[in-house]
């Protein structure tokens with residue numbers, strides 16, 4: 001039995017992970033972690049997730065329960081993720097990191113710590129988005145510099161980071177494929193007299209509203225035609241499914257920071 005600890009247990013994704021893991025024959029939730037002042041601390045995480053009591057209380061002390069678990073699934077905030085990653089490294093366990101929104105320094109910390117354990121990290125755990133990442137690479141390779149490239153994402157009004165981790169990943173893949181440096185060519189929204197579009201820029205735009213689970217479009221705009229590749233998230237299930245697959249996969253993985261593509265394809 002794979003013993004899973006869910007971090008961010010009372011959040012939108014944490015609840016999906018508790019539900020999803022509880023449906024797996026080879027997995028069980030053994031720990032549930034939340035922010036130290038969270039109002040649902042002490043409640044049964046099964047009740048929190050709407051699946052009934054499973055005998056696991058929500059707590060805030062990860063080091064105290066790490067010995068009971070094999071793998072941690074993390075959907076929290078960047079600062080919480082780094083603290084938890086350090087805890088998991090110290091305990092020699094495994095981790096699946098899904099949190100997005102790091103600044104450069106935080107990302108460097110993750111990249112320094114994560115290779116010390118078997119770890120999967122991805123800004124999007126769904127099969128659909130990861131197929132789309134391959135598709136946009138293929139298209140960008142064929143179209144090259146002849147088409148203008150723009151990335152547009154739309155998410156629910158509770159999302160705190162912008163643009164989405166997935167949109168950033170897409171922009172990175174596009175920049176790499178087109179032999180450009182994203183920090184030089186990335187344009188994050190446009191406002192005012194910004195001048196004509198430069199040939200190599202990659203536009204990245206974020207829309208926020210309602211309960212959108214997450215849409216991503218890459219536009220390749222030429223002269224006389226355009227190609228649009230879109231993925232629409234109808235709910236969060238594909239994201240939870242991917243994270244659970246990653247948790248199972250990482251149990252047999254060597255130390256290192258692995259991409260979700262290694263899990264899914």
Ligand SMILES: NC(=O)C1=CN([C@@H]2O[C@H](COP(=O)(O)OP(=O)(O)OC[C@H]3O[C@@H](n4cnc5c(N)ncnc54)[C@H](OP(=O)(O)O)[C@@H]3O)[C@@H](O)[C@H]2O)C=CC1
Pocket residue numbers: 007008009010011012013014033034035036037038074075076077080097098099100101122123124125126161165239
């Ligand atoms: N890679 C992927 O496939 C996906 C990634 N994400 C990313 O995952 C993250 C979480 O998303 P989502 O579930 O929608 O967000 P939520 O805000 O619903 O959930 C995050 C949870 O983490 C909790 N949290 C904050 N600090 C800590 C801490 N120190 N210890 C433990 N828990 C903590 C929050 O508590 P509180 O409310 O008290 O702050 C909250 O309950 C985001 O970065 C999002 O972009 C989301 C979906 C898919």
Ligand SMILES: O=C(O)C1=N[C@H](C(=O)O)C[C@H](O)C1
Pocket residue numbers: 100123124155159163164165166167213214215
């Ligand atoms: O916050 C979300 O909801 C999501 N976040 C991830 C991201 O930032 O890309 C993945 C997915 O789009 C949902």
